[in-house]
Amino acid sequence: MSAVLRAFLVPIVLLYAPTVFAAEDPLPAWNDTDAKQRIVGFVEAVTDPAGPDYVSPDERIAVFDNDGTLWSEKPAYFQLLFAIDRVKALADKHPEWKSKQPFKAAIEGDMETLVGSGQEGLLELIMASHAGMTPKEFQSIVSDWLATAKHPRFERAYTDIVYQPMLELLAYLRQNGFTTFIVSGGGIEFLRGWSQRVYGIPPEQVVGSSIKTKYELRDGKPTILRLPDVNFINDKAGKPVGINQYIGRRPIAAFGNSDGDFEMLEWTSAGEGPRFGMIVHHTDAERAYAYDRQSHVGRLDKALDEAKENGWVVVDMKNDWNRVFPFEN
Amino acid sequence: MSAVLRAFLVPIVLLYAPTVFAAEDPLPAWNDTDAKQRIVGFVEAVTDPAGPDYVSPDERIAVFDNDGTLWSEKPAYFQLLFAIDRVKALADKHPEWKSKQPFKAAIEGDMETLVGSGQEGLLELIMASHAGMTPKEFQSIVSDWLATAKHPRFERAYTDIVYQPMLELLAYLRQNGFTTFIVSGGGIEFLRGWSQRVYGIPPEQVVGSSIKTKYELRDGKPTILRLPDVNFINDKAGKPVGINQYIGRRPIAAFGNSDGDFEMLEWTSAGEGPRFGMIVHHTDAERAYAYDRQSHVGRLDKALDEAKENGWVVVDMKNDWNRVFPFEN
Numbered sequence: 103m104s105a106v107l108r109a110f111l112v113p114i115v116l117l118y119a120p121t122v123f124a125a126e127d128p129l130p131a132w133n134d135t136d137a138k139q140r141i142v143g144f145v146e147a148v149t150d151p152a153g154p155d156y157v158s159p160d161e162r163i164a165v166f167d168n169d170g171t172l173w174s175e176k177p178a179y180f181q182l183l184f185a186i187d188r189v190k191a192l193a194d195k196h197p198e199w200k201s202k203q204p205f206k207a208a209i210e211g212d213m214e215t216l217v218g219s220g221q222e223g224l225l226e227l228i229m230a231s232h233a234g235m236t237p238k239e240f241q242s243i244v245s246d247w248l249a250t251a252k253h254p255r256f257e258r259a260y261t262d263i264v265y266q267p268m269l270e271l272l273a274y275l276r277q278n279g280f281t282t283f284i285v286s287g288g289g290i291e292f293l294r295g296w297s298q299r300v301y302g303i304p305p306e307q308v309v310g311s312s313i314k315t316k317y318e319l320r321d322g323k324p325t326i327l328r329l330p331d332v333n334f335i336n337d338k339a340g341k342p343v344g345i346n347q348y349i350g351r352r353p354i355a356a357f358g359n360s361d362g363d364f365e366m367l368e369w370t371s372a373g374e375g376p377r378f379g380m381i382v383h384h385t386d387a388e389r390a391y392a393y394d395r396q397s398h399v400g401r402l403d404k405a406l407d408e409a410k411e412n413g414w415v416v417v418d419m420k421n422d423w424n425r426v427f428p429f430e431n
Numbered sequence: 432m433s434a435v436l437r438a439f440l441v442p443i444v445l446l447y448a449p450t451v452f453a454a455e456d457p458l459p460a461w462n463d464t465d466a467k468q469r470i471v472g473f474v475e476a477v478t479d480p481a482g483p484d485y486v487s488p489d490e491r492i493a494v495f496d497n498d499g500t501l502w503s504e505k506p507a508y509f510q511l512l513f514a515i516d517r518v519k520a521l522a523d524k525h526p527e528w529k530s531k532q533p534f535k536a537a538i539e540g541d542m543e544t545l546v547g548s549g550q551e552g553l554l555e556l557i558m559a560s561h562a563g564m565t566p567k568e569f570q571s572i573v574s575d576w577l578a579t580a581k582h583p584r585f586e587r588a589y590t591d592i593v594y595q596p597m598l599e600l601l602a603y604l605r606q607n608g609f610t611t612f613i614v615s616g617g618g619i620e621f622l623r624g625w626s627q628r629v630y631g632i633p634p635e636q637v638v639g640s641s642i643k644t645k646y647e648l649r650d651g652k653p654t655i656l657r658l659p660d661v662n663f664i665n666d667k668a669g670k671p672v673g674i675n676q677y678i679g680r681r682p683i684a685a686f687g688n689s690d691g692d693f694e695m696l697e698w699t700s701a702g703e704g705p706r707f708g709m710i711v712h713h714t715d716a717e718r719a720y721a722y723d724r725q726s727h728v729g730r731l732d733k734a735l736d737e738a739k740e741n742g743w744v745v746v747d748m749k750n751d752w753n754r755v756f757p758f759e760n
Contacts, residue, residue, distance in 0.1 A: 160627070160633055163635075237675055237679075281635075290676075290679070291679070294679045298489070304489055305678065305679030305680050306492075306610075306635075306636075306677065306678045306679055306680070307635075308679060312676065315672050315675060315676070316668075316672065317668040317669075317671040317672050317694055317698065318668075323701065324671070324694070324697050324698045324701040326671060326672065326675050326698075333676075339645075339646040339647075340646075342646045342653070342655060343644050343645065343646050343655065346566055346644060346655050347619075347641065347644070347662075348635070348677060349634065349635045350566075350619070350620070350623045350634030350635055350637060351634050351635070365646055365653070368653050369646065369653045369655075372652065372653040
């Protein structure tokens with residue numbers, strides 16, 4: 103750049119940039135409580151080049167659980183509801199399912215028996231309904247489902263049942279040079295088809311559970327095939343393992359809502375330098391749901407007990423959020 | 432932005448931007464042959480918003496093999512030379528290695544026996560020398576080795592034995608909105624410690640082979656431990672699987688040098704829309720090495736035969752590159 107151009111251009115850019123950000127609150131759905139103040143305080147600290155807590159942009163890695171943190175997980179994991187719908191859709195081709203658990207329960211909508219079949223039963227359901235096609239074909243099935251299926255209580259698409267304050271938080275972090283990753287117990291390819299559209303998170307920034315895949319020529323055409331075998335369960339102690347495997351460095355900020363996120367929060371917080379941990383506590387039965395220690399889905403017990411000691415922010419949804427879902431008012 | 436500011440600023444930026452790029456050749460180490468012309472033609476086509484082959488920046492995914500494509504793989508894979516040095520360094524703690532293959536061969540520098548021990552023997556060597564520590568500790572061992580070990584022929588650090596034309600190509604693609612990934616048969620954590628410094632590629636954009644890891648508390652401290660078990664071999668048909676697992680979408684450009692890259696090139700090329708495949712053919716025994724069909728390391732046979740049919744550019748290192756390594760004048 104010529105010196106003349108630089109002298110000309112730089113002051114304009116400097117003048118212009120702060121104007122935009124000072125003008126509007128980046129987190130309008132957050133009440134001005136301790137939680138919001140701590141988020142903003144952390145972001146300002148790590149982005150202040152003159153401050154002691156400055157972190158270079160490439161190290162500003164933030165990881166987000168999905169179920170119960172970015173979107174709802176009630177009345178059950180949305181991916182489980184998807185798997186049930188898939189089993190129903192495929193039932194005609196599998197007459198044996200009518201008398202075989204957990205398929206029978208899925209077809210009959212018997213949630214109690216389904217949940218009672220435990221992780222093994224649910225995995226069986228997912229394997230049977232999620233394998234045998236390419237990732238692209240699978241994502242297209244997921245997209246079709248998301249375009250038509252409705253949440254039983256809110257009667258809207260599942261991708262509408264996302265938390266407005268968390269969408270704002272994702273955008274706020276990215277505006278401040280963070281790279282935002284999803285680190286979910288849910289299926290990686292279940293998420294990748296819509297994470298960009300809904301969260302602004304591209305496929306390569308999604309970490310999740312996976313089944314095995316295989317490369318082969320199908321009718322001479324190079325293809326990746328989804329196989330009915332578990333590859334990796336990205337939950338609990340699997341989350342730091344998944345983060346290390348996919349991202350290859352320790353995040354400086356982690357956001358979760360259940361004991362399944364404990365190790366991810368623990369590992370993130372134990373790094374050197376400024377760290378941020380946050381737990382979304384579901385305290386709002388009126389606008390959304392209220393649950394914690396006794397819940398089958400999204401149990402929050404140990405992580406709640408140890409939050410204070412670890413310096414994690416516990417978001418009280420009822421009091422900290424003035425708006426829960428984007429579709430409110 | 433106010434209308435006045437916009438009227439002021441936009442023409443300056445437009446005036447300024449093309450000046451820089453027109454002024455200098457982004458690929459000076461490439462002779463002006465067909466290979467270079469096809470690279471530039473592809474990049475110009477996918478970045479021209481008005482053209483029929485335009486690809487949005489988020490889909491501009493380019494994948495690069497490492498050994499033999501970004502850095503040399505002669506006289507043997509550099510990671511194997513590292514593993515041999517590790518075995519030597521650890522030999523005092525393992526007296527049993529003196530009479531046990533492939534460790535005996537490693538300690539004695541008997542490359543013929545070592546290579547003869549096959550993939551299984553080499554894996555055993557890597558497991559024994561790469562496990563039992565955290566990823567950070569491992570990367571620190573790798574860094575120490577890279578800081579002192581010298582390439583036997585060029586007598587320089589291994590990270591100097593990288594191909595200048597490929598460094599330029601990485602930078603050129605990134606300048607044009609591409610995201611560049613390494614997709615290597617080598618160890619993912621062997622690469623991650625220095626890929627940013629040497630290639631400008633951050634850890635989260637490295638895909639490679641891996642051993643299993645485990646999350647645990649070590650003396651109460653959250654830790655990830657590297658285990659002596661293979662997790663994933665990112666080679667041959669494993670490369671498209673690894674790309675799908677880590678990146679989650681099909682690249683539009685792939686760069687390799689051996690039959691180990693065949694499936695990655697094949698899968699990349701088979702996608703819809705504009706695609707680019709390139710093979711670095713080692714034809715320069717004087718400045719570097721010359722090898723292809725008969726080589727144990729980096730064998731290039733099938734991919735060379737099928738390159739033309741698949742539309743892949745075959746780089747003739749001797750004629751297409753006017754400079755091979757950065758340290759050449």
